[in-house]
Structure formats: C-alpha cells, structure tokens
Amino acid sequence: MDADLWALETEALVKGYRAIAGVDEAGRGPLAGPVVAAAVILPHAMAGSGIQDSKKLTPKKRQHLYRLIYQNARAVGVGIVDPVEIDRVNILNASLAAMAMAVSNLFPSPDFLLIDGQFGILSPAPQRPVVKGDALSASIAAASIVAKVSRDALMTRYDEEYPQFGFARHKGYPTRDHRYALARHGPCPIHRLSFHGAAGGAKP
Numbered sequence: 001m002d003a004d005l006w007a008l009e010t011e012a013l014v015k016g017y018r019a020i021a022g023v024d025e026a027g028r029g030p031l032a033g034p035v036v037a038a039a040v041i042l043p044h045a046m047a048g049s050g051i052q053d054s055k056k057l058t059p060k061k062r063q064h065l066y067r068l069i070y071q072n073a074r075a076v077g078v079g080i081v082d083p084v085e086i087d088r089v090n091i092l093n094a095s096l097a098a099m100a101m102a103v104s105n106l107f108p109s110p111d112f113l114l115i116d117g118q119f120g121i122l123s124p125a126p127q128r129p130v131v132k133g134d135a136l137s138a139s140i141a142a143a144s145i146v147a148k149v150s151r152d153a154l155m156t157r158y159d160e161e162y163p164q165f166g167f168a169r170h171k172g173y174p175t176r177d178h179r180y181a182l183a184r185h186g187p188c189p190i191h192r193l194s195f196h197g198a199a200g201g202a203k204p
Helices: 003-014 059-072 083-089 091-104 138-161 176-185
Strands: 020-026 035-041 075-081 112-116 127-130
Touching: 003 020, 003 112, 003 127, 003 138, 020 091, 020 138, 035 091, 035 138, 059 138, 075 091, 075 138, 083 091, 112 138
Parallel strands: 020 112, 112 127
Antiparallel strands: 020 035, 035 075
C-alpha cells in the first residue's frame, strides 16, 4: 500500500525530475483562522515511514510524522494567508496563494510539483494537479500533515487570545459550540466575515 503512494513520484523521476515537491493546504472550511499550506520534497528513503493522508491519522500519529518529516525531508516550505486576505480574494484564491508561497519557501527549489486538487498554482516549476492527491501521493500526504499540524498549532495559540471561542477544540471549524460562541459574542478579528455564519448571526 505504501509503495502505491510513491507511484506519482516514481513516474516523475523516470521523466528526469529530481526535486519533486508535494503541495497541500489545511483550513479551507473553517469560519476562523488562516489557511495554511505546505510543500515537501521527500527522499525516497522515507518509503515505509507510514506517511499517509493527514485526515486518516490520529493527532498523536500526525505529530510523530510531522517531526519525522522535518528531520528527514530534503525541504519543507510553509505558506500562510490570513482571514483578511481570505475575505478579500475568496478561499480558493487564498488557498492557491498559500500553496504558491509554500513552494517559494522551499530550498532547494523543486523542479516538479504534485499539487492536491484540480488547480495549478503560480510557480515556474512544471506541475501536476492531483484530485484527492493526499491519498495518492506520499509527497502530498506529507504536505497535508505539515499543513494540518502547523495550522492546528496556530489555532491553539489563538485559543489563548480568544478563549471564549474554544479554538483549541474545534480549530475554527463550524461546530455547534463554535456557532453558539459566535451568536453569543460576535466575531473576533480572526473570523472570516465572508463565510456564512462567521459574522455571528447563527442561532445557538
């Protein structure tokens, strides 16, 4: 099963690419907080490490793999777009911008990109969008782990600043408790005001 996750990377290697980056984001659906993207260039030596789609992992396993990726990856880049910019350009464009930012923060620079989803990003590197790529590519799965863990850590810090919303628990997603807090307190500075319900009009 793990070998299947390296098929897209192997295909790119056969074509002559040597610095293949997987790219993914976390945080498109929440009512609050930034969207965070990551780009990761993995060595093939990490085959068998247990890397897979972050959504299939427990928080403890994600943390373990996050550390493993940072210790062993050839390069890791992160990009963050804040709620104000999300409201200005919309969440799709903000997500693509965060992914482009993550790629630009890689060193060495990649010569090929595997991007989760159906859209390409602004980058000089050749690229291949892959729908549900976090379940099909080890590099994209690694990026999904880095993006998810990084964003969760940011939201936990925001919980200290805005404790009335419970961001450490739901990470800004539209849970019942979050909607109740919004209806009671109104939005805080990290809420995405363009999102339905984020302005605080939802009923408890």
